[in-house]
Amino acid sequence: MKKHNFYAGPSILNRGVIENAAKGVLDFANTGLSVLEVSHRGKEFQAVMDEAVALFKELLDVPEGYEVIFVGGGASLQFFMAPLNLLGKKAAYINTGTWSTKAIEQAEYVNKMFGTSIEVIASSEDKNFTYIPKNFQVPEGIDYLHYTSNNTIYGTEYHKDLDCKARLVCDMSSDIMSRPVDVSKYDLIYGGAQKNLAPAGVTFAIVRKDALGKFERSIPTMLDYNTHIKKGSMFNTPPVFPIFVLLQTLKWYKEIGGIKALDKRNAEKAQVLYDEIDRNKLFKGTVAAEDRSRMNVCFVMNDEYQDLQDEFFKFATERGMVGIKGHRSVGGFRASLYNAMEIDSVKALVEAMKDFEAKH
Numbered sequence: 001m002k003k004h005n006f007y008a009g010p011s012i013l014n015r016g017v018i019e020n021a022a023k024g025v026l027d028f029a030n031t032g033l034s035v036l037e038v039s040h041r042g043k044e045f046q047a048v049m050d051e052a053v054a055l056f057k058e059l060l061d062v063p064e065g066y067e068v069i070f071v072g073g074g075a076s077l078q079f080f081m082a083p084l085n086l087l088g089k090k091a092a093y094i095n096t097g098t099w100s101t102k103a104i105e106q107a108e109y110v111n112k113m114f115g116t117s118i119e120v121i122a123s124s125e126d127k128n129f130t131y132i133p134k135n136f137q138v139p140e141g142i143d144y145l146h147y148t149s150n151n152t153i154y155g156t157e158y159h160k161d162l163d164c165k166a167r168l169v170c171d172m173s174s175d176i177m178s179r180p181v182d183v184s185k186y187d188l189i190y191g192g193a194q195k196n197l198a199p200a201g202v203t204f205a206i207v208r209k210d211a212l213g214k215f216e217r218s219i220p221t222m223l224d225y226n227t228h229i230k231k232g233s234m235f236n237t238p239p240v241f242p243i244f245v246l247l248q249t250l251k252w253y254k255e256i257g258g259i260k261a262l263d264k265r266n267a268e269k270a271q272v273l274y275d276e277i278d279r280n281k282l283f284k285g286t287v288a289a290e291d292r293s294r295m296n297v298c299f300v301m302n303d304e305y306q307d308l309q310d311e312f313f314k315f316a317t318e319r320g321m322v323g324i325k326g327h328r329s330v331g332g333f334r335a336s337l338y339n340a341m342e343i344d345s346v347k348a349l350v351e352a353m354k355d356f357e358a359k360h
């Protein structure tokens with residue numbers, strides 16, 4: 001039976017990407033060696049790194065003056081690296097859920113160390129992070145405004161770049177390359193690659209070079225963006241295999257028409273599923289309609305059908321749905337529709353919801 005992979009991350013990769021990754025595991029670039037056992041300093045892997053950086057820039061239309069790096073440590077390390085490198089005096093943060101909260105916590109460490117400050121200028125915590133805050137004042141003279149573009153756990157998303165005068169820093173872990181982004185508004189975009197790009201283990205950062213080194217601070221070598229920029233992400237051993245797979249994903253993105261095509265695919269997929277959630281009497285969405293994420297679709301049983309939750313889970317599982325359980329802090333269901341997911345899998349889930357409704 002075909003499995004429909006709705007995991008939130010690590011998550012679905014395109015089948016062709018996995019096949020290319022498998023080929024590289026057996027024989028990498030005609031070296032007679034596996035990509036798992038070659039030096040990151042060899043010319044074959046250097047070519048992979050160069051092409052991955054170039055394609056990443058091309059696909060996202062990254063302007064001059066920015067560098068793309070691939071490092072370890074996850075988005076969670078970026079929560080600390082971002083303020084360590086960019087917070088000179090004061091920054092603003094928007095809190096839209098667990099990951100933003102963690103980013104705020106890490107910035108507080110920087111505050112304690114260097115006497116800087118951050119202000120949380122908006123939050124949706126009052127309604128359990130079920131919406132994106134809209135009306136807030138951005139203070140003058142801040143170093144940056146940090147936000148999380150897609151809230152993987154709660155299923156809310158900014159559908160456009162935040163419109164404000166401040167320089168932006170954004171965690172795009174769970175919606176990178178799902179829609180066009182105006183990179184020039186950002187000093188930093190970062191994220192774990194394990195949702196839309198690659199298997200777990202590699203983190204991307206798009207850094208505006210002029211935003212670095214603006215104030216005197218002694219930054220430990222591995223935590224300094226300049227270290228990784230100057231050494232082309234090869235200061236230390238990079239996550240070789242995840243970067244190799246990342247390149248296969250980027251090639252596939254280019255082949256199918258780039259970000260524009262992905263944007264269209266994602267709009268269609270999300271529409272199909274949200275339409276069914278709104279139509280089906282057994283289910284309801286959990287977040288404000290205008291802020292619904294296209295990447296992580298969260299829903300629950302309607303009030304009078306709460307006791308059917310486990311039964312639906314079993315019903316869907318028997319039809320090949322994998323990973324639709326909501327995050328433990330939210331409950332219900334979450335279907336992640338990342339870039340690699342085909343619309344047929346979304347339709348299979350919708351069919352299951354319809355057939356389950358017909359049964360009850």
Ligand SMILES: Cc1ncc(COP(=O)(O)O)c(C=O)c1O
Nearest residue numbers: 074075076099152171173174192
């Ligand atoms: C939006 C967002 N930010 C950050 C993280 C943490 O990423 P990592 O596990 O790579 O540290 C996640 C993980 O799911 C996420 O969804």
